[in-house]
Amino acid sequence: MSSRTPSMTIARLSALLALLLTVFAVGRAEAVEPQPFARGSWAELQARHAGQPTVVHLWGLTCAPCLTELPHWADLQRERSDLRLVLLAADPVPQPPVRVEEMLSRSGLDKLESWSFADRFNERLRYEIDPAWSGELPRTLLIDRDGTVTTLPGVADLGEVRAWLDRQRTH
């Protein structure tokens, strides 16, 4: 390396630099992974959807009924163009984002906005979402235009979600 350095021009170095930057940029863009959900993320997520009726579905890789339920959400998403769905993987111990992404792809939900718990201090993350939520999954939050939250604990009754969507339309 040291013997070659003197012969290198600044232009060649710049080209190499550009190439390296491109490689890294592409490498990172290919990894379509959930956004890390950390302290403060709940406020950010809410702000992003403020004024829009939004459904936040909490699920987990370590929750077997959740994995059975996910494809039904993909079906509902196809059926209802008015469904603004956000997925949040809330495993009690944070899971590798690539595995969260794999599961969403397999369930037909990989094109949606997705987040994944990225902090082992899950008490704090849960408290920001709902102080009374002790971590049970699945769980679905129906958020009105004015920010009012209706919680569906357990596997969601999609009929209830459809009825809620209908009510949002009439407003």
Next chain:
Amino acid sequence: MRPSKMPSLLAFLVVLLMACAATAQHHQHGKPGAAPEAFTATPAFGPDGTLWLARATADRITVEKSTDLGKTFSEPVSVTPEPMNLDWGPDARVRIAADPKGGLIVTFAIFQDKNFNGRAFFSRSLDKGASFTPPRPITADTTSQRFETVAVDPSSGRVFAAWLDKRNGPKARATGKPYPGAALAYAWEDGDGAFGKTEIALDNTCECCRLGVAFAGPGRPAVVFRNIFPGSVRDHAVVTFKDPATPGPLRRVSTDDWKIEACPHHGPSIAIAPDGSYHVAWFTDAPSRKGLFYARADNGDVPFGAPRALSSPNRQPARPYLLSDGQALHLVWKEFDGNKSVVHWQLSRDSGRHWSDTRTVAETADASDHPLLVAHDGHAYLSWLTKNEGYRLIPLEDR
């Protein structure tokens, strides 16, 4: 060519490359997105007052000891010679128990696959913790074992192990029958440092909550667990052994009627006082009863009394733990106050009929293990591993 420019540009390139590499590394292995890791520390006092601490970190189990009540610890001794895929579930933990002769037993579980099928192992030390035998499976069946719990019968020094075992699931499903949950399995140490035949005490318990074990008498362990009652109701029950080979009937601790198709990852705790009374604390999220609760029974035959709430459900009360130490009964649990996790403590000196006001004995502002209790020589201690503070053994002073 001026010599100064090239090196600075090269240096810049190197720094940039390193930064990119670090970002990529961080992206894959750091936080966020780290592979889940076990984060537990479990204490046991030896008969001479030595505090033994078993720890699970990333891919290994170690044991260290303290002869000054947790102020300083020895160099850790490895229990796992090779890296293992440890069970990092939120209710799983490494366990350690000391027998009356000062021998140690450590148990832990690994994940065998991506479907969270486990394999439970044990390791022994007969040289006062200087070394541990290579880990061996607790049972020969390879289907799945998790939440193994080990306890030493104080009357005989014999080691009892209980765990949740999935061996009966495939058998039932092969004959077209559904098999929710797992089985409560147990085995006794057979005298030469291995476990004897595995027996199934009960089928269809909840499959991913920790167990609690206490002794009702010589050869008579009592196990508390989250059961699956008809209709997928996951409430708690106790089974007390009539003798070492005969599990007694199932006794329901309370009728919370928490119907849930998922697993709460949140198991109970049990203590049996010298007067024979039973004490159980547990978590539930039933529509009519949410949070942490405590109940007592005068003995092993009568029903449990009315549940007493330990906390408001909007403070995330979690991980209760009970300890009987002479005439004292200690109860701790964890809560979250919006910023910090705190450990609360209550004390009873009349067999759990009346309890002291709640006192806060420790707190932390980041992730933490379950709070545990341990006692020696008439003194009880909170044992708590937290991310910020590390391991702490905190005396429970009766002020």
